[in-house]
Each structure stands twice: as structure tokens, then as C-alpha cells.
Amino acid sequence: MIKIEVKTGKPYTVKIGNGIINNAGEEAKALGLDGRILIISDDNVAALYIEKVKLSFESAGFEVLSFVIPHGEESKSAENLIAILNFAAENALSRTDTFVALGGGVVGDLCGFAAAVYMRGTNFIQLPTTLLAAVDSSVGGKTAIDLDAGKNLAGAFYQPKLVLCDTKTLDTLPDEEFSNGMAEVIKYGMFCNKELLDILTEGNADIEEIIARCVEIKARVVEADEFDKGERMFLNFGHTVAHAVEALSGYKTPHGSAVAIGMAVITKACTAKGVCPSEVLDVLLPLLEKYNLPHVCPYDIEEVYNVTLKDKKNAHGTITLVLPTAKGKSKLEKCDYNKLKEIITLGLK
Ligand code: NAD
Ligand code: GLY
DSSP states (O other): OEEEEEOSSSOEEEEEETTGGGGHHHHHHHTTOOSEEEEEEEHHHHHHHHHHHHHHHHHTTOEEEEEEEOSSGGGSSHHHHHHHHHHHHHTTOOTTSEEEEEESHHHHHHHHHHHHHGGGOOEEEEEEOSHHIIIIITSSOEEEEEETTEEEEEEEEOOOSEEEEEGGGGGGSOHHHHHHHHHHHHHHHHHHOHHHHHHHHHTOSOHHHHHHHHHHHHHHHHHHOTTSSSGGGGGGTTHHHHHHHHHHTTTOSOHHHHHHHHHHHHHHHHHHHTSSOHHHHHHHHHHHHHTTOOOSOSSOHHHHHHHHHTOTTOBTTEEEEEEEEETTEEEEEEEEHHHHHHHHHHHHO
């Protein structure tokens, strides 16, 4: 098992290993948690793992409740948030009880936000079961729901008490979802880690090691900028265009696939502008293909530009973009709308 400490305001440990959700109850007890557990999961994941997780907590002396939502992005909704809060209140859960997210990023973001606001904050544990959740969404404390006006528009920074990433659960993950997680893995390599790009290109690391490398990077970035004021923006490499692609598809394009397209667009633009050498694109495109990820944007320049202008990360007429500058290197740059348009135009040509 690999352990990574995340030294945020309230520090916690991420543990990565095969079969470790079976030990979730003892791990929670070792943290001093007691009382009741509310497991939030989606129907796909619950069918596969909820009994195992319940048994683990019950064997450690906890009383366990569960709340299962339908799978999919539509479930990251205000309706489900209120339903979870009502369920917790009807069952008289207290602030010393614990919410447990068992699932991918949808469950993790929703459960985390519910934990952040229930009685102004209750205990929260992440049990990520997708590669994307393991390498990205379960770590760092960004929690959210989607609103009609867009994704992740209501949320909170709320760190979990513990993250247990059981690599065995990835055995049942559909290939497409594995690919979506690989998009975020490639993102880490692209913005700051040449070695990770080499490992992915050569294909000689196991998934536990790859997850650990990504979590290590994310932990260091989040420690430096827990509340997303500066350095954390590097984690948004490829995300400006990705958010536009997700919105234009009516949120049918999965986040990981959209990030793959977004990374390709920004890297093509930076190559064309001479911001980065062409070898960066020569590394990125084969990697996206290797992991069955798309790299061609199905929307035109005007469509992408207009949606990008509405991105919540737009502030006072500028948007901060993460621009690749070399293999495994990038920089933040504030762009006005003309520069944004130029980049989108070059990237989509
Ligand atoms: P997801 O949670 O929708 O899971 C993808 C699919 O895989 C679902 O159908 C789910 O039921 C299924 N699944 C999950 N684990 C499984 C398993 N082990 N075996 C079989 N099926 C399994 O999607 P995701 O890609 O994990 O997360 C996407 C969400 O994460 C988006 O809402 C995105 O905005 C959010 N996100 C948040 C952050 C953050 O920092 N909080 C970062 C990145 C993405
Ligand atoms: N996934 C982006 C962040 O955690 O900041």
C-alpha cells in the first residue's frame, strides 16, 4: 500500500492499494471516528461494492445507512443534494457522524458538498472507484453540484478526512471510463512532469504507481494553493476548451474525453504560436490515441469561443490559460478575449 499525506489546513492521508476498501471500517476507527456512517453511491457502483463496504464498517462497530443515486452527471444535482440532506436529517445524523462517498467523481463531488453543508460540516471519507476520481476528484477538497446554468456552479472547498483508493475496484471499470481517467493522468504529465509522460509513452508502470504519482503531484499543488487562487490553476490544463465541449454536448461528452480534446486544442495553438516546440504535440497526440481518447474538437471556432466567454473562471475581461511550453512544462498566462479567440482559432484549425 502507498500512503500520501495531503498537508492542507486540515491534513489527511490518501492510501492506494489493492483490496483496501475491505478495511475502510478499521481505517475510520483508527482516525477516531465513531457513530454512524452514511454511504452515498450510485446504482452501478452500489451493485458491485456497497455490501462489501457496509460489512467493513459494521464489522468495525459502526451503524451504516446508505443512499443510492442513479449513475451519471445528471445526478450531481440540487435535487439529489437536498434529498441526501433530508435523508440525513430524517435519520437524525449528527455532525460527528460520517458521510462516505463510494464511487466516481459524480458521487464524490455530490457527497462532499452534502458533507460540507450538513449541519455546517460533518466528517467525510472518499472511496474513489474510477481512475478519474482516484487521480483527481477525490483529492483536494473541491466539491460541487451542477446548476441549470452550468457545471460545478455551487460547491465548497471541503477536504475529506481520508481517501482510500482501492485499485481492485478499477477491474470492473468500463474501458471508456478508464480512458477518461487517463486523460487526467496525461494532464499531470503535460503540465508538470516529463517523467510521467515518458512512463506513459513507454507503458512500463503499473496503475498503482501511476495513481500515486498523480496524487503526489495533486497533493503538492493543493497544499500550495488550497483555495484556487494561483498555482492550483495548473490543474486546469486543457479545461477551458473542455468545459466548452462538455457544455456544447449537453454534458453528454464525459469530462475526461473533453479534457483530452481541450489539451490537444491548446497544445496545437501553442505549437502554432511558437510557445512550445512541436515535440510536445508529438508526445501528446499518440498518448491520447494510445488511451482511446479523442483529440479533434467536434465544434466550430465561434461555438467554442462563445461558450468559453461564459466560463466561471472568466474574471474582468481576462481568462487564465495554462499554456504548454515544453515536454512536462507549462505556464499560466492571463489572456484577454482577443488572445483567447486567437488561441481557439489556432487550436481548432
Ligand atoms: P462518474 O462518477 O460518472 O463515473 C463514471 C461511470 O463509471 C458511472 O457510470 C459510474 O457508475 C461508473 N463506475 C464508477 N466506478 C465504477 C467501477 N469501479 N466499476 C464499474 N463502474 C463504475 O464519472 P467520473 O469520471 O469518475 O467523474 C466525473 C465527475 O468528476 C464530473 O462531474 C467532474 O466534474 C468531476 N470532477 C471533479 C473534480 C474535483 O476536483 N472535484 C476533478 C475532476 C472531475
Ligand atoms: N480538478 C481541479 C482541481 O482540483 O483544482
